[in-house]
Amino acid sequence: MNNIPRPEYPRPNFVRKNWLNLNGTWDFEFDDENLGEKEKWFISHSFSKKIVVPFCYESEMSGINDKAPHDYIWYQKRFAVPESWKNETIKINFGAVDYIAKVWVNGDYIGSHIGGYTPFSFNITNSLKWDGKEEIVVKVEDLSYNPKQARGKQTWIGKPFACWYTKTTGIWQTVWLEPVNEAHIEKVKLTPDLDNGNLKVHTFMTHEAVGNKLKVTIKFEEIDIVETDFHCFDNEMNFVLNLLNKEFEWKIKLWSPEEPNLYDIYFELIDDEGKILDSVKSYFGVRKVSTKNGKFLLNNRPYYQKLILDQGYFPGSLLTPPSEEAIINDIKMTKILGYNGARKHQKVEDPLYLYWCDKLGLLVWGEMASFYEFTNEAANQYTREWQEIIDRDYNHPSIVVWTPFNESWGVPSVLVDKNQQSYTVSLVNMIRSTDSTRLVVSNDGWEHTDTDLCTIHDYRESGKEFLKIYEDKSEIINDAPANKFIFAEGYSYNNQPILITEYGGIAFSQTEGWGYGNKVTNEEAFLKRLDEITTAIKSIDYIVGYCYTQLTDVEQEMNGLLTYDRKFKIDPEKIKAINDRIV
Structure with missing residues (x-):
């Protein structure tokens, strides 16, 4: 499998010996008029393009690199099933396909899946011909301008803007076959x-x-x-x-x-x-996550979380990590910088990332890609996707927190709207009922309802100003320190641990780009601001952790500690010293 992109086993916490990787070159077609099903492309069609799976067509590594929106796309691949599998049940597994996938094998409709971030499988045994010329066809629907669809940091206006980036359409994680006994x-x-x-x-x-x-x-x-x-x-x-x-x-x-x-x-x-x-x-891994007297506890002991916000985007491959080495490198660089955890922002990360966090030791806050317009249908689908996320990732010890909402995205009126408040509470309780081993943040940043942690986003630049604003805990929890109230109407603070889960975001670049606050152009200015604000946060005894924005630059957003191609902007030992310093 050395010549196959992403050749490693794709489900590292549930491993079987026999499998067949279907990554690599597939036939491909845009279907902008949405005629493929009517014309039965799943039976016969002359595909005009080639694509390298598991990379989306918008990425360079796909071989297509077309950033234009195409809401309907098709894939086709011919493959042979090993003869030794003939008496087994054959499953086809998709790591993730954004957003709606329909699958045919040898012209037979196999099934469909909705949701761009979670895996799905089908039994294809009865559709196989065993002639060495099997054919799979996949149609994907991913509406470019639909804010009701969970999309996270993928743009919905046709081009990247502010801190939203190039979208990902179609297959973006590994596709593979595995043989199993009927009894398995x-x-x-x-x-x-x-x-x-x-x-x-x-x-x-x-x-x-x-x-x-x-x-x-x-x-x-x-x-x-x-x-x-x-x-x-x-x-x-x-x-x-x-x-x-x-x-x-x-x-x-x-x-x-x-x-x-x-x-x-x-x-x-x-x-x-x-x-x-x-x-x-x-x-x-044997570990316990809990809270007591305003503290976050790991294994029954207070633990100060020093997190980095990580978008999980890569140049050339976007949401898909280009290799296992790239995944390991991101985790190692996070630890080199002195952070003990990552807040995976608006992305359900590749299972291999979680595996290496488990292996190398890095806390993870799991977060789902937001939708941006509240409707009953959008909320119901979002809930279903969350159930699939927990089902996939429950066994990873590195995940310590679930974050269903960020900055009221998807629930824009949650401060006052009782329906949206009730929905956030219902989703929090669904997550708790499914997974009682982790903490749940109702709405990271502000306007919390029922939450296990009180998390605040604040990008002010001055450490002295931060100390002054956050001096009185009782004022903060009932106020709007970053122009957003910490709790929604009808909800209040109940001695939850308080963390600053977005801060900094210092734009450090010699070129044009987006970041928070005033851009700095040299290492000295960057370290001075980072040190002042981080030290201020650590000086406040009721704050028990922080999350710096962010690990890398992403496209037009220039506030990473590393460039988009993973080069340190600052000596990492100097950043580690700031994180390690006891105040």
Whole structure:
């Protein structure tokens, strides 16, 4: 797979041995008149273009590099399924397709999916011909000017503006095939319980798995922790496994950014004759997130979060990381700068990014791409997409916070509108009911409703002014320090931890570009402003963390600590010193 773009295994926390990567060159077509379905392009069509999947047509790495809006596009690829898979169930998996995808295999309609940031799969077994000439066709609909559609930082006016960028249309994460037995494991939900030293496991299997045996093995490096098996009396099973082991000083290994300890867990589905029907490898980290007396706690201890806002855009490939190396590099640079976490802004990040945050040790605030016009239909779809996000990412220990809304985007009248307030509360509670292991921020920046953290965005430039404005906590929580009230009408502060989750945004560039406040043109001026405002934030005892805007420049936005092509603008050791300094 060395010549295939993005060749690495695309689902690193649920790994099977056998798979086939379908990335690479596909046939491609714009369908601006939306005639493809009527003319049955899924049966026969002479495609006039080529595209490199998984890169969107707007990107250079796709081979097309067309920034114009095209709301309807088509893909086609011919492929061969390995003959050794013939007695298996064959699934096709899409990492993410923005926004509505319809799929045909050999002319048969297979299914559709709505939502641009989450994975989906189809069983294509009955449509295969096994002649070495299988054909998949995908139609994508992504309305360029629709603000009701979750789009995050993708422009909806046809061109980039302010802090919104080139849009991404179509396939932008890996497409792959995998063979499974009819009796197989569909997913696992892993919930470490630090206080009781155990792991709660919830397995989801096909109905054909009932009656077989599920073997579970847990290892930490080379140390055996658990080896046990269960009779599959149902296709869903819940059980608890003891993790305490005398080999460790404190009987258990905890996960944190400083010590990102991970346990490996193996699942084998075995029939009565001892044949392995399915084998999956995953991993987990034992960590706990909570709050107490206005503090954020990691593993029951106060933990000061020093976050960087990360948009996850790349030159040449936009939302799609160009390589695994690029993902690792972004995480390592974040840590080199002295940050212990990233707020992934307006993007559900590639699973490989989360895997490497788990491995290397970086906190993550998970955030969904916003929609921008509130309607019942938009809200319902947004909720469905959030359910899929949590389903995909539940097992990643690096994720500590979910952020369903940012700066009232999608709920522009939430300050006073009871319907929009109720919707934010309902979404927060849905997330809590699905995932009680993480904190939820109702509306990052201001106009909070029911929230676990009180987060504030403030881009003022002066550290002295910041200290003066934020001197009195009681005034801040009932006021509008950045010209936006912290809480929506009818909601109030309840001793939640307070963090400044956007600040800085200092535009540092010799060229034209967008940033917050007055641009600086040299390192000395940049460091002076960054030091003053960061030190001011750290000097206020009731503020328990911050998030600097931002890691890299993105297109016209020039306020990154790195350029768009990932070069440090400032000596990273000097920025790390500011972050590390105890005030």
